[in-house]
Amino acid sequence: MLKNMRLPETHPSFRLNKLHYTNEELASVAYSLIKEGEPYEGQAGSFLLDWLNEKDYVEVKTSGSTGTPKKIRIKKQFMINSAKATGRFFDLPAGTTALHCLPTNFIAGKMMLVRxxxxxxxxDLVLPKANPLDRVFKIYDFCAMTPFQLDNSLSRLHLIRKLIVGGGAVSATQKDLVQGIATEVYETYGMTETVTHIAARRVNPKRKKEDPIPFQVLPNVSISTDDRECLVISAPQLAEEPVVTNDVVEILSPKTFIWKGRIDNVINSGGIKLHPEEIEAKLAPIIAHRFFITSLPDPALGEKLVLMVESDFSETALKNLEKEIKASNKLGKYELPKKIYLVEKFEETPNGKIHRTNTLKSRMA
Structure with missing residues (x-):
């Protein structure tokens, strides 16, 4: 039996691929998805069986962006609470039409089903791929995507009324490209440990706002910082203990904060603390390829700032990029890369994020 909770029956308005199912019926559907469906449908089926079983928790894989991916247990009640908070925050009542285009083996995909x-x-459940809207011919109220999917769906965003983007930062270029469109595009902040997002910010507000736009936290979430100036999340309806992050933030009010970057990415170059993510945001309009800022040991500075760009090597391209960066006047004196490396292919985490440490190691090997 489930401990301390009773798994609720599916909402009367719930539809999966146009059909309503009770919990009992959903179990049969789950088996069919696993046995007869495509691999992505099988993932959904496996999660539904986990959701309907007698345990009061679900085992979820973390993304691996901060270390080795691992399995953690998340209480089903916390997942229900998260779904309700999302519904209130984004105003997504019963009858909301939603497109599910994320892999269900990670928390974001699981939560689309729970919501x-x-x-x-x-x-509607569709194949999680780079351009999930390419065969969609109807308008949806809501969808969740990764930044990579957003990048490949810009020409068809009119099919989505509200879009949340998570699993990585929305680039400056992407923000520019979604200005003035009818779709409400939100960048989210969260992690597996907080049952997806605990904060969000609209990146294309109707009225132009100062950059950076702060994140606003969801209901029943409190924020503070520790002695490293890193975010601490207190959300008793989502996690039993406060979640201490490695994200350096500036808290503006009890409900808003500005994300500055990860403390484990901070570069101390000659006594100057540099946040790679802030520099990357300035470089995004200049560099067409995937890239990131990191550091290498330096006898004089301690650490020297370097730029890694995913591109085939070309002496001409390298020199042109150096000139463009200097001519842009976007970077401060200490933010200019001491060296630029062109890397044919970046190392990635299991869910497609750039693995900075492994990429640097393989390039320097």
Missing amino acids: AMVLGWHL
Whole structure:
């Protein structure tokens, strides 16, 4: 039996691929998805069986962006609470039409199903791929994507009324490209340990706002910082203990904060602390390829700032990029890379994020 909770019946308005299912019926559907469906449907089926079993928790894999991916247990009640908070924050009531285009073996994909079952959404499950809207011919109220999917869906965003983007930062170029469109595009902040997002910010507000736009936290979430100036999240409805992050933030109010970067990425170059993410945001309009800022040991500075760009090597391209960066006048004196490396292919985490440490190691090997 489930401990300290009773798994609620699916919402009367819940639809999966146009059909309503009770919990009992959903178990049969899950088996069919696993046995007869495509691999992505099988992932959804496996999660649904986990959701419907007698345990009061679900085992979830972390993304691996900060270390080796691992399995953690998340209480089903916390997942229900998260779904309700999302519904309130983004105003997504029963009957909301939603497109599910994320892999269900990670928390973001699992939560799309939970939100639909709990809130009564009409959810359509499609193949999680780079351009999930390419074969979509109807308008949806809500969708969640990764930044990579957003990048490949810009021409068809009119099919989504509200879009949340998570699993990585929305680039400056992407923010520019979604200005003035009808779709409400939100960048989210969260992690597996907080059952996806605990904060969000609209990156294309109707009225132009100062950059950076602060994140606003969801209901029943409190924020503070520790002695490293890193975010501490207190959300008793989502996690039993406060979640101490490695994200350096500036808290503006009890409900808003500005994300500055990860403390484990901070570069101390000659006594100057540099946040790679802030420099990357300035470089994004200049560099067309994937890239990141990191550091290498330096006898004089301690650490020297270097720029890694995913591109085939070309002496001409390298010189042109150096000139463009200097001519842009976007970077401060200490933010200019001491060296630029062109790397044919970046190392990645299991869910497609750039693995900075491994990429640097392989390039320097």
